Amino acid sequence: MSKRITRIIAATVTLPLIPVMFTGCGADDLSARNRNIKPYEIETMQTIENNESPTEQEDKALGTEEYKYIIENGFKDPKTEPLSTFSADVDTASYSNARRFLEDGNPVPVDAVRVEEFINYFDYQYAEPEDGKIFSEYVELADCPWNSKNKLMMIGVQGKHMEEETAPPSNLVFLIDSSGSMSDYNKLPLVQSAFSMLAEKLTPNDRISIVTYAGSSRTVIAGADGSKKDDILNALYSITASGGTNGEGGIETAYELAEKYFIEGGNNRIILATDGDLNIGKSSESDLTKLIEKKREHGVYLSVLGFGTGNYKDNKLEALADNGNGNYSYIDSIEEARRVLVDEIGGTLFTIAKDVKMQVEFNPAQVKSYRLIGYDNRLMAAEDFYNDSKDAGEVGAGHSVTALYEVELASSNGTYHGIDLEFASEHENIENKNDTDSRQELIKFSLAYKDIDTNEEVYSSNLYGMEKYSNDPTQGILLAGAATEFAMLLKNSDYKGSSSYDYIISVAEEIGGKNEKIAELAELAGLAKEISSLR
Secondary structure, X not given: OEEEEEEEEEOEEEOXXXXXXXXXXXXXXXXXXXXXXXXXXXXXXXXXXXXXXXXXXXXXXXXOOEOOOOOOOOOEOOOOOOEEEEEOOOOOXXXXXXXXXXXXXXXXXXXXXXXXXXXXOOOXXXXXXXXXXXXXXXXXXXXXXXXXXXEEEEEEEEEOOOOHHXXXXXXXXXEXXXXXXXXXXXXXXXXXXXXXXXXXXOOOOOEEEEEEEOOOEEEEEEEEEOOOHHHHHHHHHOOOOOOOOOHHHHHHHHHHHHHHOOOOOOEEEEEEEEOOOOOOXXXXXXHHHHHHHHHHXXXXXXXXXXXXXXXXXXXXXXXXXXXXXXXXXXXXXXXXXXXXXXXXHHHHHOEEEEEXXXXXXXXXXXXXXXXXXXXXXXXXXXXXXXXXXXXXXXXXXXXXXXXXXXXXXXXXXXXXXXXXXXXXXXXXXXXXXXOOOOOOOOEEEEEEEEEOOOOOEEEEEEEXXXXXXXXXXXXXXXXXXXXXXXXXXXXXXXXXXXXXXXXXXXXXXXXXXXXXXXXXXXXXXHHHHHHHHOO
């Protein structure tokens, strides 16, 4: 007997000004559960036979997709490693990509799961910064839900929001992969639908260019006034998919146009839409990284939108966004496109701080061991925190960054005066670390970033202790813990402890209310539980 997985196939999507027809079937078709897509039909798209091994099932689902191997962070002893330093991350691609696998009835590849992107997919309602500051901070300590011996520490940084009327003008280049691999309707047609929603938000002060690349690059429209929506949409929907994939040529052309129509004091950004399957010119992750590193010095940011199934190259796209000073999202539906390009457009387009770095100093008199959850490929050396030449993540308007630590408290208080680091001394703005009085805080949290206007480095530090602990945790830390358990179960983490899909579902159902994201978390956990039971 075989288990059949049914998928919902979108037939038609109607967007402002232009009706867009989606047709087709096959392993790459777009799931439309919980999407604003009507009408639809149900078709059987995939069969998983009982006699297939779990490895064979996963290989079939994975196809030629590529993900970077991730080594998970382990526990550290603050006596020898008191400092935990990492680059901020506001990407969410890993979560929506995992959703695609689950909705297709497939297990999620272990290396496709980046825990911090699961955590940062959700909004924790942090307070808005006050007194003209760029960021506010939030710290909470609660019992760890998957390990009763430890505590869970939540550190949140909230970026200031930006009102639409105060947003700077944008000079945008839509860089669209139009190669043959983009012909499936959950690729190029979805790209066109996504960008059409963003085009609707443009104003007469904005400039828009569209570049495509296949065997070679082509400029479809250059420096158009944002009010010329018919011209922009007609150009957008004139694009067809065929040929090879010369991403290098497209990137070069896109940067030339971005620099040609550069707006001083504005938002100058390239938005790349692709499945990442580059096969002409520079196409390796290292070559593309070097290319983008040279380009980013001209004040043009590069954001990446990933699309598609079967030949998706997540490793390349993450590297492009990270090194292009942009963000990285995976678009699996019209609804996700709307979230990224309409609902959260401020965070997607308008950078408020560059090279954002976070550092936590753990007090070994209070903390026996700690583990940073996620951010495995964003770790930095302690001294890099104060090195303004080191690249780190960018944060957009209204974006928040959340980090979780699993913490083992010390059994008895000792004496601690803080670490004395030469590279930190000139930047300290709290009490002298060599103070003769013993310090009782759990952590010192420090934040560093470059001012978007002056490019000067800004530092801040604050102490937090057991006053942040409560045995009645907030909904925010409950949600963050549930998102973490979801990611750890999907990647079969060595640190998952007593994590369970049932717990995730119960938390999401208890606190979700009318929140669609949290309701979907419960549904996805249910799908993951069902899929795991078949393996």
